[in-house]
Amino acid sequence: MTRPGPTTSDTATAPPAPAKPLASSGRSWLDVRNLSLLGVLAALIAVGGITKPDQFLDTGNLQLVLTQASVIGVVTVGMTFVITSGGIDLSVGAIVALASVWATTVATQEYGFAGVLFTAVLVGTACGLVNGVLIAYGRLVPFIATLAMLAAARGLALQITEGRTQLVTVDAVLDLGLPDAYVLGIPPLVLVFAVVTVVGWLLLNRTTFGRRTVAVGGNAEAARLAGIDVRRQRLHLYLLSGLCCGIAAFLLIVLSGSGQNTNGNLYELDAIAAAIIGGTLLTGGRGTVVGSVLGVLVFTTITNIFALNNLQSDVQQIAKGAIIVVAVLVQRRTAHDD
Template identity: 55%
Template sequence: METKKEGRTRLPSLLSGPAGRNVGLVLALALICVVGVITGGERFASIDNLMVVLRLASVIGVLAIGMTFVITSGGIDLSVGSVMGLTTVWATTWATQAMADDLHWVVMVFTAMAVGTVAGLVNGAIIAYGRVVPFITTLAMLASARGLAEMISNRQTQRVQSDAFIEFFRLEPLGVPILVWIFAAVSVAGWFLLNRTTFGRRTVAIGGNAEASRLAGIKVQRHTLYIYGLAGLTAGIAGAMMLGRTTAGTSTHGMLWELEAIAAVVVGGTLLIGGRGTIVGTVVGVLIFTVLTNVFTINNMSTSAQLVAKGAIIVAAVLLQQRFANRSKST
């Protein structure tokens, strides 16, 4: 009898924990896929369409991995889309591509990553040491990065000249696009960093209570700097991936993608108030939005309907978060 009672009490706690939330997300994704098969038929269920979905999810997914750390720490970053656009422009300037011709095309990738990291560190320094709220700081970076990208490119599209660069990002090891492999690698690294390292534990602690973390000996300001630097780094990686996908750098890349990343993170189960983050949930959240967009596109639904559906999903996710947060406080 006792074991039965223990099993009954463990089941609700399991379902209300991370495993239960991830199961719910997977079920939601499966339901959307069923709707896609019913409405789209072979066009949706084909392997080619699956690869298209994964390729589209990969770039925004890398952005969302960095955003997960920021939101888990109790912050927000509205600039990752603009920073990504800036990295694509900087990596395709004449000077950068000339250097890549002399050395190796990897120079373009490192340039994108470096520019993104510097932008993230600027955000982090202003937030941590300047004590400006993240919303205002990253909003300013959103405008500044986009404006700088327009100035550098003169609002022109800059083509990637390196054939080797283009050929690399067109590789499909084991039949899967290289962009998807990069997304998978970043996701695994993000999961390990958040769940198996001191860096991840400190990120969660700061999001739960920054003052208590400071009193416990965590250098909150320095860690905040690192977190935003990490978000900038993922924006740089996403920028290099975008170059590989489109073979062009432009200031319009990543327009409003910060909202897509935040939505995926929130739907995935990371608390907006900080203190809880999940990389697995973020990955599934990205897939949910990408598959949903794909279903709408296949069925020739308007972009307006897509926006309404995404908005409803975000509101539902936030309401569920509040319900779980209130339940955990009461217990």
């Protein structure tokens, strides 16, 4: 006796096969990108080890690479949040310069370590507040508002220093850059960078603030209709970016032992580039702190290898530009596939 086949009604009521969640495909894409960046970083380390084995693999040089990455890395963490929300901040380098020179004036240094640290963080956060108010409540385009801050902060930094370098005389600040201050061979600046990275990752991936940031970047109008105060969220994001600039300014003061109006030159381009190659979408709606940090390490390692091999800086910039173009093209292709 033959078994009857399915009837029309049975076929009509059969449940469809479950679809793969969209979020999982995006997460796997980020994992693949992070693994790719780790591969690139490993390849660069191999190149450095082959071309200059005695110098590149020296413990002091590796500590230097991580220390240099710490300053721009802290800025990049803040930039990652801004770009994820669909914004941009062209003023981060100028804010670092202004915060560093304001914190190293003679009047500020009279208050010692606390005065230098507090001033750097306060100036950075204040600049972020101005950016946030202009963009969120003044409804200025982020490009224009932060470009204006770039010009104003650079001009004010030049006015404060009168074109001169301001040397740090506070021993407690200078001592942080000495080997005696290292913790298990790790410079204090690197530890600060690690803490900022962990806090940034938790904030973006494990809090309501992070989910709101992604929502605003994905579709600001839909986020508003869902009950998110988009203007307040944007204000907080630029405050966060300014805070990171203030912390980076203090780290730069420790690293260089001075404050200069030229500090933070092109930091905005390096931070944006690192975030992009790390997997943060320039159009907003997707961001990764881990990817951004890996992007910073890739660029810092490239700079170090070029310096050790006495290669021209223009070749270095060309290499960075090529990496950025490739990263954006891969981004667009992957976004289209999603």
